[in-house]
Amino acid sequence: AQLVESGGGLVQPGGSLKLSCAASGFTFMYYFMSWYRQAPGKERELVATIDSSGGSTYYADSMKGRFTISRDNAKNTVYLHMNSLKPEDTAVYYCKARRGSRSDYWGQGTQVTVSS
Numbered sequence: 001a002q003l004v005e006s007g008g009g010l011v012q013p014g015g016s017l018k019l020s021c022a023a024s025g026f027t028f029m030y031y032f033m034s035w036y037r038q039a040p041g042k043e044r045e046l047v048a049t050i051d052s053s054g055g056s057t058y059y060a061d062s063m064k065g066r067f068t069i070s071r072d073n074a075k076n077t078v079y080l081h082m083n084s085l086k087p088e089d090t091a092v093y094y095c096k097a098r099r100g101s102r103s104d105y106w107g108q109g110t111q112v113t114v115s116s
Contacts, residue, residue, distance in 0.1 A: 001025035001105045003095050008110030011085055015114070019080040021095035021107055028076040031099045035069060035080045037091035037112075047093070050078065085114045 007019040019035070032051055038044040048069040049058045057069050068081040078095055092109040 001097070003097060003105055003107035005093065005095055005107045005110040008093060008112045010113045010115065012116050013086060013114055015085050016081070016083045017085065017112060019082070019093055019095075019110060019112075021078045021080075023076045023078070023097060023105075026097065026105065028097070029073040031097040031105075033069075033071055033078040034096045034098065035078075036094045036096060037089075038094070038109075039088075039091040042091075044094070048080065052099075082112070085112075087114045090114050 002024045003021055005019060005021045007017060009017065011017050030052055032049060034049040035047040036044050037047050046060055047063055048067055050069045050071050054071045059067060066082065066084045069078065071078040082089065090113050092111050094109045095107045097105040
């Protein structure tokens with residue numbers, strides 16, 4: 001199984017980015033997908049989760065209204081649209097796949113830097 005994130009980079013405060021996470025090697029449509037992030041010196045934190053069908057989503061409070069998680073099961077890809085970015089959003093962003101009690105799959109992460 002493999003998860004590959006892309007789309008990170010340097011963006012100015014107030015800007016937007018779209019992250020993608022391409023999955024392979026497992027049946028993507030059965031898995032809940034999540035985005036996490038980890039800033040330097042901080043613990044990894046949950047950003048957002050989407051259920052297997054894409055019909056239900058969850059966001060951490062600080063991301064509500066600014067971030068949108070979505071998925072395309074035909075393309076085995078989950079997305080994170082990030083708007084109104086702040087310097088405190090700077091972190092490495094990871095995607096994770098989970099199905100019940102099975103072991104989770106993690107990607108290698110993509111760096112997002114918000115700075116002027």
